[in-house]
Amino acid sequence: MGDDTNTPGSTRICARCDRSTDEPHAVTVEGASGPGWVGYLCPACHSRRSATLADPLAVAAAMRQAREGGTAR
Structure with a gap:
């Protein structure tokens, strides 16, 4: 019943490049x-995705600043 994501030998298909991987994230x-x-x-x-993710706190601060009449950059 458990998730076998971290089980050695479990193979998954990458959602981005469609290749199979034995080390899924x-x-x-x-x-x-x-x-x-x-x-x-x-x-x-996964390493490319992690490097390009926006900081959620920076996004929230920019949204708050824009809502309060400032400019968001």
Whole structure:
């Protein structure tokens, strides 16, 4: 019944490059018309994703500043 994501030898398909990987990283994939779902990324795609993610606190601060009449950059 458990998730075998971290079990050695478990193979998943990368949601970004469609290659199989024996070292999957579970990520949430956002759905445009509904809830997101859990997908998997290979180590190479996961490292690129991690490097390009926006800081959620910086995004929230920019949104708050824009709402209060400042400019968001």
